[in-house]
Amino acid sequence: MSPEKGAALTGSHFMLGDQACAEGAIYAGCRFFAGYPITPATEIAERMAERLPPIGGQYIQMEDEIGSIAAVLGASVAGVKAMTATSGPGFSLMQENLGLGFMMEVPAVIVNVQRGGPSTGLPTSVGQQDMMQARFGSHGDYQAIAYSPSSPQEAFELTIEAFSTAERLRTPVLVMMDEVVGHMRERVVIPEEGKRKVAFRRLPSVPPSEYRPYRVDEDLVPEMALAGGGFSVRMTSLTHDESGRAVTDRDTQAVLLPRLHQKILEHRDVFESYELRHVKDAEVLVVAYGISGRSATGAIELARARGIRAGLFRPRTVWPFPSEAFLRAAKSVRRVVVAEINMGQVALEVERLVAGKCPVVRVGSYGGEVLSAEEILEACGRGHPEKGKR
Amino acid sequence: MSAEDDETRPRTPESEHVPPRGHPLDPVLRADVLPHIWCPGCGIGVALGAFLQGLGRAGIPIEKRVIVGGIGCSSRVVYYAKADAYHTTHGRAIPFATGIKLANPSLHVTVFAGDGDLFAIGGNHFIHAARRNMDLLVVCINNFNYGMTGGQSGPTTPHDAKTTTTPNGNFEIPFNLPQLAAAVGAVYVARWTTLDVRRLRDCFTEAAGKQGFRFVEVLAPCPVSFGKNNDIGSGLDEMDYYRGLEQIWGSPAGLPPRIEVRETGDLSGTEISLHRPIIVGKFIDRARPTFLDSYRAIQEAAASKGKKR
Numbered sequence: 001m002s003p004e005k006g007a008a009l010t011g012s013h014f015m016l017g018d019q020a021c022a023e024g025a026i027y028a029g030c031r032f033f034a035g036y037p038i039t040p041a042t043e044i045a046e047r048m049a050e051r052l053p054p055i056g057g058q059y060i061q062m063e064d065e066i067g068s069i070a071a072v073l074g075a076s077v078a079g080v081k082a083m084t085a086t087s088g089p090g091f092s093l094m095q096e097n098l099g100l101g102f103m104m105e106v107p108a109v110i111v112n113v114q115r116g117g118p119s120t121g122l123p124t125s126v127g128q129q130d131m132m133q134a135r136f137g138s139h140g141d142y143q144a145i146a147y148s149p150s151s152p153q154e155a156f157e158l159t160i161e162a163f164s165t166a167e168r169l170r171t172p173v174l175v176m177m178d179e180v181v182g183h184m185r186e187r188v189v190i191p192e193e194g195k196r197k198v199a200f201r202r203l204p205s206v207p208p209s210e211y212r213p214y215r216v217d218e219d220l221v222p223e224m225a226l227a228g229g230g231f232s233v234r235m236t237s238l239t240h241d242e243s244g245r246a247v248t249d250r251d252t253q254a255v256l257l258p259r260l261h262q263k264i265l266e267h268r269d270v271f272e273s274y275e276l277r278h279v280k281d282a283e284v285l286v287v288a289y290g291i292s293g294r295s296a297t298g299a300i301e302l303a304r305a306r307g308i309r310a311g312l313f314r315p316r317t318v319w320p321f322p323s324e325a326f327l328r329a330a331k332s333v334r335r336v337v338v339a340e341i342n343m344g345q346v347a348l349e350v351e352r353l354v355a356g357k358c359p360v361v362r363v364g365s366y367g368g369e370v371l372s373a374e375e376i377l378e379a380c381g382r383g384h385p386e387k388g389k390r
Numbered sequence: 391m392s393a394e395d396d397e398t399r400p401r402t403p404e405s406e407h408v409p410p411r412g413h414p415l416d417p418v419l420r421a422d423v424l425p426h427i428w429c430p431g432c433g434i435g436v437a438l439g440a441f442l443q444g445l446g447r448a449g450i451p452i453e454k455r456v457i458v459g460g461i462g463c464s465s466r467v468v469y470y471a472k473a474d475a476y477h478t479t480h481g482r483a484i485p486f487a488t489g490i491k492l493a494n495p496s497l498h499v500t501v502f503a504g505d506g507d508l509f510a511i512g513g514n515h516f517i518h519a520a521r522r523n524m525d526l527l528v529v530c531i532n533n534f535n536y537g538m539t540g541g542q543s544g545p546t547t548p549h550d551a552k553t554t555t556t557p558n559g560n561f562e563i564p565f566n567l568p569q570l571a572a573a574v575g576a577v578y579v580a581r582w583t584t585l586d587v588r589r590l591r592d593c594f595t596e597a598a599g600k601q602g603f604r605f606v607e608v609l610a611p612c613p614v615s616f617g618k619n620n621d622i623g624s625g626l627d628e629m630d631y632y633r634g635l636e637q638i639w640g641s642p643a644g645l646p647p648r649i650e651v652r653e654t655g656d657l658s659g660t661e662i663s664l665h666r667p668i669i670v671g672k673f674i675d676r677a678r679p680t681f682l683d684s685y686r687a688i689q690e691a692a693a694s695k696g697k698k699r
Contacts, residue, residue: 032489032492032493034485034489053685053688053689053692053693054689054692054693054695054696056689058492058493058685060488060492060681062485062488062518063485063514063515063517063518064514066482066485066515067482067484067485067488067514067515067518068485070478070479070482070485070486070488070489070515071485071486071488071489071492072489073478073486073489074458074476074485074486074487074488074489074490074491074492074493075489075490075492075493076489076493077474077476077489077490078489078490078493078494078497079493079494080493080494082489082493096479096482097478097479097482099479100478100479100482104476226494227456227474227476227490227493227494227497228453228454228456228474228494228496228497229453229474230453231474232420232452232453232472232473232474232475233474233475233476234420234468234469234475235475235476235477236468236469236476236477237461237477237478237479238477243422245422245423245469246469246477
């Protein structure tokens with residue numbers, strides 16, 4: 001099922017990251033958007049409200065973010081690719097049904113254009129403070145997939161990727177943008193329709209009498225029957241067996257929960273994405289994502305100009321963290337720098353991976369503005385980083 | 391009203407008659423999950439039976455039936471009915487159902503949930519779906535308390551009623567659900583008890599044949615919690631309690647003489663208090679453009695505007 005022709009905007013455009021995200025969704029075949037106004041994500045809703053009606057899509061402004069994500073999951077089980085977009089306060093409200101999406105295995109894309117917090121915090125200014133919430137925010141134990149774009153062009157591309165991953169793995173996928181990328185206006189080049197492959201969930205390959213909603217083969221991702229397809233689908237938020245029956249005992253949980261983790265972790269090739277810059281000879285490795293990835297790009301150029309052999313590891317998928325790729329890039333460095341607009345979140349994962357083998361320096365911030373290349377440069381040390389000193 | 395429906399009911403020709411095996415509703419139930427989880431004397435099964443009969447009479451085919459539940463005893467009906475069934479999160483059945491309906495308007499989407507689910511944690515979704523005239527049939531099993539968690543007070547617990555969290559009597563004022571639903575825009579509002587099985591069945595048939603936001607409140611016994619805590623007794627005793635207190639709103643045809651007729655008028659008179667008359671019946675039946683009617687109009691306008699450009 002590929003999106004019908006004529007819906008996507010193609011060619012070269014000057015647009016906001018938020019708008020590029022919306023265009024990426026439409027390119028990917030998203031035809032349902034439910035949302036609630038919130039700065040700095042509102043432009044995504046506004047774009048969808050304008051774009052969806054004439055192309056046969058459905059836009060609805062819900063009563064809150066709880067309703068928004070619930071409606072998105074509902075639309076998806078009925079077979080329509082669906083998205084919602086919000087910022088921190090709304091993302092908090094969405095955590096409940098985000099868990100439902102993981103448990104029922106419903107493809108959906110949830111965008112968080114991050115601002116400064118906690119609580120209402122800094123509505124109009126940047127933050128990257130919801131990264132751990134993206135990983136662990138809903139109760140229970142699950143694997144989240146989170147993309148983080150550094151530019152409007154990447155907002156477009158990674159939103160398409162997010163849909164493909166959500167459909168391929170039957171899971172909610174997060175796009176963790178930030179206020180600066182969302183409100184930055186840059187050139188976005190959109191390919192011809194059909195140029196980029198966009199996945200759609202695997203539909204049942206067996207007749208309704210043989211269909212089991214959560215039966216899997218070695219791929220671990222079940223085929224998905226849609227509402228109205230004559231399959232008498234049964235899906236529940238409770239622990240369930242392969243027939244979709246609620247069975248709340250230890251043995252059923254012992255089958256379900258590990259599979260939900262494995263179907264993500266064993267399919268890293270589906271989604272894992274990162275940028276490497278100057279890592280071959282690097283003695284200092286800077287890790288940064290989203291808008292901080294651009295500050296870090298500047299920082300390593302400055303460092304190189306000063307004789308510090310700095311490299312960049314920029315995960316486009318922050319969760320699950322591309323750990324093997326990171327460890328390869330960090331193999332012979334003397335120092336790792338983690339730059340993010342929070343008090344240290346993804347840094348915790350990096351520290352875990354480095355496991356004390358070299359110093360990990362955090363460049364953090366309370367939020368409100370982007371990190372400067374200079375402050376990241378400063379953390380890269382002098383020309384001769386201290387050897388092995390912690 | 392019910393006599394007429396019986397005439398139109400499809401009958402099996404005598405020649406094709408086979409001795410019944412199992413329950414008449416077996417073809418529309420999921421046998422693999424029975425027996426159900428409900429307590430002896432609980433009214434939810436009765437409501438489900440009436441609902442399935444009503445949907446059958448309305449001619450809604452199984453493959454077009456979607457049932458969405460929240461969390462709680464009442465929401466468990468999604469497991470037992472043959473339909474596309476979604477057991478979601480507490481209070482969120484209505485927005486989930488909204489997504490399904492908008493994604494595939496050809497489906498008949500019902501939300502089945504309890505009073506706590508729909509009117510405490512899910513109250514905001516209820517009022518907005520009704521305001522939008524979203525094309526949903528919302529069934530509230532009102533047993534006046536949180537049954538699954540052991541009988542705590544909720545938004546419909548009558549004043550003075552005892553629950554595990556109001557051991558000295560409920561000091562809060564409950565919602566009057568028909569009045570609330572009518573005020574926020576529902577196009578069809580009815581209330582019956584699980585004693586009124588045939589009226590309830592006919593109400594579901596009628597509601598299933600209508601468009602827009604339809605609300606049916608079903609008063610149901612919860613003998614192990616509400617009944618016990620308020621000295622009402624068993625499920626049967628609670629049915630008897632209804633029998634003694636029920637009055638029917640308006641004057642439907644074929645009413646047995648024992649039932650008192652309540653004049654129509656202000657819905658504020660339909661609130662439920664302990665040991666006071668229980669007003670049942672169809673309160674609202676009107677037409678308003680649905681969300682999808684209005685959306686399709688703007689969709690067409692937007693599409694033709696795009697072509698002109």
